[in-house]
Amino acid sequence: MTTYVQRLAERSSQAGSFVCVGLDPDFRRTPVEEVARYNRMIIEATAPYTACYKPNLAFYEQFGIPGLHALEETLAAIPAGIPVIGDAKRGDIGSTAEAYARALFETWKFDAVTVNPFLGRDSVDPFLAYADRGVYLLCRTSNPGAADFQHLQVEGEPLFERIAATVTRWGDNVGLVVGATAPAELRCVRALAPAATLLVPGVGAQGGDPQEVVAAAGGDPGMLVVNASRSIYYAGEGAAAPQAAAEAARKLRDELAAAAAPA
Amino acid sequence: MTTYVQRLAERSSQAGSFVCVGLDPDFRRTPVEEVARYNRMIIEATAPYTACYKPNLAFYEQFGIPGLHALEETLAAIPAGIPVIGDAKRGDIGSTAEAYARALFETWKFDAVTVNPFLGRDSVDPFLAYADRGVYLLCRTSNPGAADFQHLQVEGEPLFERIAATVTRWGDNVGLVVGATAPAELRCVRALAPAATLLVPGVGAQGGDPQEVVAAAGGDPGMLVVNASRSIYYAGEGAAAPQAAAEAARKLRDELAAAAAPA
Numbered sequence: 001m002t003t004y005v006q007r008l009a010e011r012s013s014q015a016g017s018f019v020c021v022g023l024d025p026d027f028r029r030t031p032v033e034e035v036a037r038y039n040r041m042i043i044e045a046t047a048p049y050t051a052c053y054k055p056n057l058a059f060y061e062q063f064g065i066p067g068l069h070a071l072e073e074t075l076a077a078i079p080a081g082i083p084v085i086g087d088a089k090r091g092d093i094g095s096t097a098e099a100y101a102r103a104l105f106e107t108w109k110f111d112a113v114t115v116n117p118f119l120g121r122d123s124v125d126p127f128l129a130y131a132d133r134g135v136y137l138l139c140r141t142s143n144p145g146a147a148d149f150q151h152l153q154v155e156g157e158p159l160f161e162r163i164a165a166t167v168t169r170w171g172d173n174v175g176l177v178v179g180a181t182a183p184a185e186l187r188c189v190r191a192l193a194p195a196a197t198l199l200v201p202g203v204g205a206q207g208g209d210p211q212e213v214v215a216a217a218g219g220d221p222g223m224l225v226v227n228a229s230r231s232i233y234y235a236g237e238g239a240a241a242p243q244a245a246a247e248a249a250r251k252l253r254d255e256l257a258a259a260a261a262p263a
Numbered sequence: 264m265t266t267y268v269q270r271l272a273e274r275s276s277q278a279g280s281f282v283c284v285g286l287d288p289d290f291r292r293t294p295v296e297e298v299a300r301y302n303r304m305i306i307e308a309t310a311p312y313t314a315c316y317k318p319n320l321a322f323y324e325q326f327g328i329p330g331l332h333a334l335e336e337t338l339a340a341i342p343a344g345i346p347v348i349g350d351a352k353r354g355d356i357g358s359t360a361e362a363y364a365r366a367l368f369e370t371w372k373f374d375a376v377t378v379n380p381f382l383g384r385d386s387v388d389p390f391l392a393y394a395d396r397g398v399y400l401l402c403r404t405s406n407p408g409a410a411d412f413q414h415l416q417v418e419g420e421p422l423f424e425r426i427a428a429t430v431t432r433w434g435d436n437v438g439l440v441v442g443a444t445a446p447a448e449l450r451c452v453r454a455l456a457p458a459a460t461l462l463v464p465g466v467g468a469q470g471g472d473p474q475e476v477v478a479a480a481g482g483d484p485g486m487l488v489v490n491a492s493r494s495i496y497y498a499g500e501g502a503a504a505p506q507a508a509a510e511a512a513r514k515l516r517d518e519l520a521a522a523a524a525p526a
Contacts, residue, residue, distance in 0.1 A: 058362035064370040068328050089355050093406035099321035107327040118381040120408025143356035145383025152417040
């Protein structure tokens with residue numbers, strides 16, 4: 001068995017890249033009939049610069065069943081050897097959590113998924129049971145509302161720190177989602193979870209800084225991927241889209257690699 | 264415009280019922296080819312005793328796209344006038360939350376949905392923007408792991424109490440999910456959120472007591488529904504399933520109605 005982190009580290013080293021490309025079609029820009037074709041084009045253009053891909057299921061589910069057919073075609077277009085993260089943020093209990101794990105790991109065959117830890121350990125265990133897959137638990141998200149609950153003080157520390165310290169004890173295949181828009185919190189999570197693989201969204205359109213991210217999270221292949229969605233996926237319009245996406249992915253790869261290189 | 268709570272109250276009064284029937288096919292018992300037919304049978308048998316239905320999306324997604332076709336057929340089989348709650352427990356940010364709201368309210372046309380509040384207000388607002396729909400936010404779930412984070416003390420109160428007090432200020436169409444397995448917590452949430460509609464899972468297979476639930480949550484139509492899934496849906500085997508489901512739904516309806524009746 002190779003673990004998810006091993007596969008990610010191998011791909012990340014091979015491509016010299018920490019870049020996770022989000023494949024998130026906006027229904028205002030890309031009608032469902034176009035999604036699979038558009039994604040194939042973006043994947044082909046960005047693959048050389050990409051550590052992993054991350055479709056967020058919301059953007060396929062918004063189209064109903066035709067959107068899920070487009071997701072199927074999209075997954076088929078991703079070259080073997082590039083891990084795929086299913087960004088689903090599911091969270092449910094008991095046999096329901098088992099059903100979600102089955103959906104994401106067996107039906108969709110994602111290498112890793114995102115999961116919401118709010119319902120506690122027994123809601124996460126069914127995902128962790130797939131030892132060769134990765135389970136990124138939400139810890140400190142990249143949106144303004146993250147502060148509403150994630151920053152509440154629990155017994156002297158913010159909730160997101162308690163989550164980081166708690167969930168990383170639940171299994172070897174636990175990773176964490178920490179937004180690039182909060183570099184101080186990212187540094188703090190890395191200190192609490194030195195051995196956890198981190199998925200960091202929020203660079204690009206959301207404004208997080210790639211260099212700050214690497215400085216805070218460390219630049220070890222397999223231990224960090226930085227997601228950009230719109231800023232790569234919609235970097236260009238029409239016929240210029242693939243070339244623009246490739247350039248945006250290459251630029252982010254190079255910025256992250258430069259920040260990670262030994263001085 | 265009629266609100267979700269108005270429609271639920273009307274149906275609940277008409278059927279004399281607080282019962283929400285969970286439509287959750289177990290893949291070990293019901294292969295995907297059978298799901299739509301089985302659900303039609305259960306719906307027809309239980310409709311007289313039912314305030315609303317609640318398919319949990321996990322149990323359809325576990326089958327892949329054929330499962331979603333079965334969900335489509337299931338929704339088409341539910342009689343007009345009986346509200347349907349899409350139990351999805353989604354939670355994501357910005358345009359992703361908008362996409363999930365579109366998926367659940369526009370594509371699937373659920374009357375209400377369950378949403379995870381962990382990502383904060385801006386992750387919930389896109390659902391609340393649908394003023395004629397209901398948004399049940401997870402507050403205190405019915406599983407043992409609920410205690411891991413939901414019971415952490417934040418500034419002198421448990422997190423689930425803080426959530427109840429906070430999210431009910433976010434919109435008129437906010438409801439709360441509180442498990443029947445924790446009647447003391449349910450009573451406490453009702454005190455904090457006297458005007459919120461409550462979805463209470465955890466009676467039946469999970470062991471919550473119907474009388475305790477009504478005593479804690481109050482018995483006003485539209486303000487409470489009590490979900491049972493397996494204990495109704497799989498009350499009987501084979502050809503006996505519909506009659507057994509009808510009897511289980513009627514029994515739960517009668518227990519809840521007796522508890523809600525003025526003494």
